[in-house]
Amino acid sequence: MAPPKLLIVEDEIIIARDVAAQLVALGYDPVGHAMSGPQSIDMARALRPDLVLMDIQLAGAMDGITAAQAIRDSFFIPVVFVSAFSADATIARAKLTEPYGYILKPFSERELHTTIEMALYKHQAESKLRDSAAQLSALSQSVLELLEAERRRVALELHDEIGQCLAAIKINLQSHHRFKDRTPEQLNAENLAIVETALQQVRRMALALRPTVLDDLGLAPALHSMAEQAGARSGFSVCFETSDPPQAPGEDATTNRPPPAVESACFRIAQEALTNIARHAQATHVVVALVQTAHHITLEVRDNGRGFDANSTYSRARRGNSLGLIGMTERAALLGGHVTIASQPGHGCTVRLSCPLPPPANHPAPP
Template sequence: MTPPSPPRILIVEDEHIVARDLQQQLEELGYATVGHAVCGEQGLAMATELRPDLVLMDIQLSGTHDGIEAAQQIRATLALPVVFLTAFAADEVLARAKLTEPFGYILKPFTERELRTVLEMALYKHQAERGLAEGAAQLRALSRRVLEVQETERRRLALELHDELGQSLTAIKINLQSQARFRSISPEALGLENIRIVDDALQQVRRLAMALRPSMLDDLGLAPALRWLAEQAAMRSGYELQFQALMPALRLAPEIETTFFRIAQEALTNVARHAQASQLEVVLQQSDEDLVMSINDNGRGFDPQASRGLAVAGASLGLLGMQERAMLIGASLIVEASPGHGCMLLLSCPLPARGGQA
């Protein structure tokens, strides 16, 4: 396993001797210095070009921008953490510095221990803030997606009810009216026609209900419902299916069965739309400790990191939605894929003790 890269730090300090000493201390502490700027304008330019993990910024700098002004621009345009260095602790300086939301404040002279403590806290705080920001962006994207899916599903149901079920009921109404107006049509013929139309309407209602939630998931459990789902997908897409379920006859908690089914449904939909696969393997296995589902295809694959980036931007939310579903039941979802080498999805959920199962 490749060790993590050391944090990259940009020094902005107009005293060359101080900057050289600071660089030596940072490297002895295990950090990597990516550059040294001597004024605020240069610090902003180097931060834009190098994108360090943190900027150590002297407050008193020569040039048109002091350290506080430079830090303000770096935070606003690059969202990088800034730690101030200064030999002055005047109240007015501190008041101005606070407005830039710095991640730390080090008074000269300082010890290596003080430097390391402030830097580690600043890096940790920045990582936590970035995680919160990404989580908030994902939540907003998911919320938009939920609304879009709701409207799409409502529109589809409205069209199906109007175009199919509505037409069937209209045909029955016309037949009933014809019985009174047209004596040439026998009641038996009209009755048979009405029965046929009612049968068609019942099939339409069953199909709509199955699309909303397969009854076999409630009646028979996860394994039969998942087999039906995979076989239906294979029939439509034309790939070769291998399905295996190694599970006891006991039923699982409804939220676990529903989550596994919906994640499989999303994954199989993605395979049909994008993978161009010829083979698919679905394995469902339950032990005393956990329930595991794997879905493997030999399709063209994709870049999971790029897909997550699109999800945060609201462009593609399939993977993000599956991860959100898994998280809600305490499950872990791993997706391994690369362009040209297919895709493997692994969903694992810890199970309660045998006595706690439904």
């Protein structure tokens, strides 16, 4: 592994050379030496060091504290101050830049090494925290977008399906006296048929929002039922493959069911994959495979359709232009799992979910 790169900011050449020699002896790479505040900013921009050793008192109008603030704000590079001054006012100003260390001259090689190592460690931890915060922010934004998309879908279905049925009933009730060619019994039968259609649509929407078979029978039957219905609607054959989860003697089938959150994620990811197949794949055959072990669950949805460029799909998802893929990957990520998509034009597509399971009761976790 390459040694950490350090930028020295010191207006005394002899001191700078001595510090550089110490850094080399400690296993660091002194990549540059700046003698002023503006020069340190330019070199930080060009060299992108892992850490800056900054003297506070520098020649020119810009001192080390001002330069350190600019470097931190612009490049998120950690700064350790090196100074012979320990006045309260100086330290108070330096603290405002949130430095990663403050070494008083003269210092020992051991002190220099310890301060640098702690600064690098702290910066690495902060970087991970920033990345996690950015991912959480992106996830929150994606969740909001998915919720809005789902609201739009439900609103559209209510308007186009339930709304149309209710409007037809209203027209029949308001205008029954004008229908000279139909008896009241015929109008009543027509209204009952419309109501039955509306009830079926409500049931279908309710099942889409939360399938009762998932709660009542479990993941495998729910996936099988959904896949068969999707195939019947879209004209492709379905093969459902599953393996029974491991069972200890005396346990019933529900003992080792995955947690509800895992079952829901598997169901929704399979639902999204089957929806995409119906819309885009032009497939004639689909395989849904579910494998559960004591500590892991794997779901695959494979089709023999026309396929697509998976890399471009991932690129669109990273730009926020593929809410379906975003939804699948984020559902898996929230459970510690991941989704992969393998596809090429003309060679079908495989959507694969891999997700860890919590250890069963009285069973040790895997090593």
